[in-house]
Amino acid sequence: MPALILVGGSTIIPLLTIVNFSVHDVFYGNDFIWVGSKWFVEVLNSKVFYDTLLRTFAFSAIVLAIEVPLGILIALSLPRKGKLVPFYIITIAIPLMIPWVVVGLMWRLIIHPQWGSFGSLLSLFGLQIDLNNLVTAWSVIVFVDVWHWTSLVVLLCYSGLLAIPNMYYQAARIDAANRWGVFRYVELPKIKRVLMIAILLRFIDSFMVFVEPFVITRGGPGKSTVFLSQSLMRTASQQFDLGQSAATSLIYFSIIVLFSWVLYKVMSER
Amino acid sequence: MSFEVGSEFELDMAKGKSVSSDSRKSVMYYFRNPKKYIPCIYVVFLMLPIYFLVICSFKTEFEIKNSITPIPMLGTLANYKAIFSDPQSYMAFVNSLLYVFMNNVLSLGVAIPAAYVFSRYSFLGDKHLFFWFLASRLTPPAVVAIPLFQFYSTLGIVDTHIAVALAHCLFTVPIAVWILEGFISAVPRELDEIAQIDGYSFPHFFIKILIPVITPGIGVTAFFCFIFSWVEILLANWLTTIDAVPFGSIILRAGMALGLNPLGWLSAMAVLAIIPGVLIIYFVRNHLAKGFALGQIN
Numbered sequence: 386m387p388a389l390i391l392v393g394g395s396t397i398i399p400l401l402t403i404v405n406f407s408v409h410d411v412f413y414g415n416d417f418i419w420v421g422s423k424w425f426v427e428v429l430n431s432k433v434f435y436d437t438l439l440r441t442f443a444f445s446a447i448v449l450a451i452e453v454p455l456g457i458l459i460a461l462s463l464p465r466k467g468k469l470v471p472f473y474i475i476t477i478a479i480p481l482m483i484p485w486v487v488v489g490l491m492w493r494l495i496i497h498p499q500w501g502s503f504g505s506l507l508s509l510f511g512l513q514i515d516l517n518n519l520v521t522a523w524s525v526i527v528f529v530d531v532w533h534w535t536s537l538v539v540l541l542c543y544s545g546l547l548a549i550p551n552m553y554y555q556a557a558r559i560d561a562a563n564r565w566g567v568f569r570y571v572e573l574p575k576i577k578r579v580l581m582i583a584i585l586l587r588f589i590d591s592f593m594v595f596v597e598p599f600v601i602t603r604g605g606p607g608k609s610t611v612f613l614s615q616s617l618m619r620t621a622s623q624q625f626d627l628g629q630s631a632a633t634s635l636i637y638f639s640i641i642v643l644f645s646w647v648l649y650k651v652m653s654e655r
Numbered sequence: 656m657s658f659e660v661g662s663e664f665e666l667d668m669a670k671g672k673s674v675s676s677d678s679r680k681s682v683m684y685y686f687r688n689p690k691k692y693i694p695c696i697y698v699v700f701l702m703l704p705i706y707f708l709v710i711c712s713f714k715t716e717f718e719i720k721n722s723i724t725p726i727p728m729l730g731t732l733a734n735y736k737a738i739f740s741d742p743q744s745y746m747a748f749v750n751s752l753l754y755v756f757m758n759n760v761l762s763l764g765v766a767i768p769a770a771y772v773f774s775r776y777s778f779l780g781d782k783h784l785f786f787w788f789l790a791s792r793l794t795p796p797a798v799v800a801i802p803l804f805q806f807y808s809t810l811g812i813v814d815t816h817i818a819v820a821l822a823h824c825l826f827t828v829p830i831a832v833w834i835l836e837g838f839i840s841a842v843p844r845e846l847d848e849i850a851q852i853d854g855y856s857f858p859h860f861f862i863k864i865l866i867p868v869i870t871p872g873i874g875v876t877a878f879f880c881f882i883f884s885w886v887e888i889l890l891a892n893w894l895t896t897i898d899a900v901p902f903g904s905i906i907l908r909a910g911m912a913l914g915l916n917p918l919g920w921l922s923a924m925a926v927l928a929i930i931p932g933v934l935i936i937y938f939v940r941n942h943l944a945k946g947f948a949l950g951q952i953n
Contacts (some may be wrong), residue, residue, distance in 0.1 A: 482932025487925045495707055
């Protein structure tokens, strides 16, 4: 039980601090002046906040739309037995173990027009990866995220597929189900739970994406790749607007909780 | 635990073979022909950028900037030598490993009893474990960083390894409890009772019986705690200044000004940052497979 208290405290104390910050005007982290809901009103009325929010949602949607189907497809096509299985699991898990800052750096090197392998290959065809172009910058960030995180979906779905007893396949066989039927009525219901976890995790993480855009595009061109977490960090660490950033993060927090809850309910009832 | 695959089973039935026969060659792939290349293509897609990084780390600066070759023509270890002769660079890795290790010990030490409680007793809020775990993932590090910094300066532990390790507990402990709860729930309650009847005291039971049973779970948990602590940079960067600087800060700082810093050196740093992750996957690979299977039971 003491362990439980310690554990509970580790999440609740920072949250309470944030709540405390959000209703005060904070100077140097010491002087608190009660301002009530001022910060919330200010944040909810600012266009910048909505722009960033919309951008973040768009990013999450794109990333999920690519990673989930791709992840399921790869998980389905992985062998379930044999000597290659450990090899596949290890190689697929590697991107997940790479520090995020290294991922960003690595891709920045690769797409460099002169020194990077991919960038210089494109230069041969007269193309160039121009991070000042809005579409290119977005594609690069989405691509890097797909490279980095599809593995999570793959591994979770794969573990779900492994748990399906053989008799389900036999039953499907007796019913003369085709490949799609097997997937729709046998595999999908069985991996629903892990798939839900994968989608939730991916949603949250893509919603909080920070390091990769920060390293690769630094929010540019203009502000087109500034996501919520980055603008939050900027308000907190460069402008020292603790109150405002705390209010933003509480709004941000409630959006994710709400979304996760809806997603959770919808998926567990089906 | 063995997993029979549907089509393989059918194939064997059609051929009139016994189901349990060893048919390794025909079983490699569940799908028909074109799809068996998908995993290979995916692995190549994953490995190419890493391969590029690794070869860059063995090239001289001149070679990186002037020619793109699949293998280094003038192989050199100078980049690695530069890192290992500069205490600031190599100590950064030692620092990171230290706080990750401390974090692992702390998280497991706290999470195993907590997971046991969650698994065996019912109380208010015990059904919301998953959401608690999610909530901790949702807390933006950017905002937690500031109160934490103040809190730690009051305690006087800013710029120490333990500060970073404690900060990382924010997200490693919930995930550890969540994973371990699944594993402990998979252990039948009768085991506790039998141990009690056999005269084991509770701590004795915990150490001698429960922990060996859930070793795969502990492996998987340590793996996840490692991942989350090792890859995290924002908090680690924020809470350290000189003595406990993690490798991430150095890479971040150098990476911001690409071109001002030697690329070979930067690649070598990045490769060194990848190695511990790869090693730990290799060590827990069997536990991981078991963990995947066991995690499914509940």
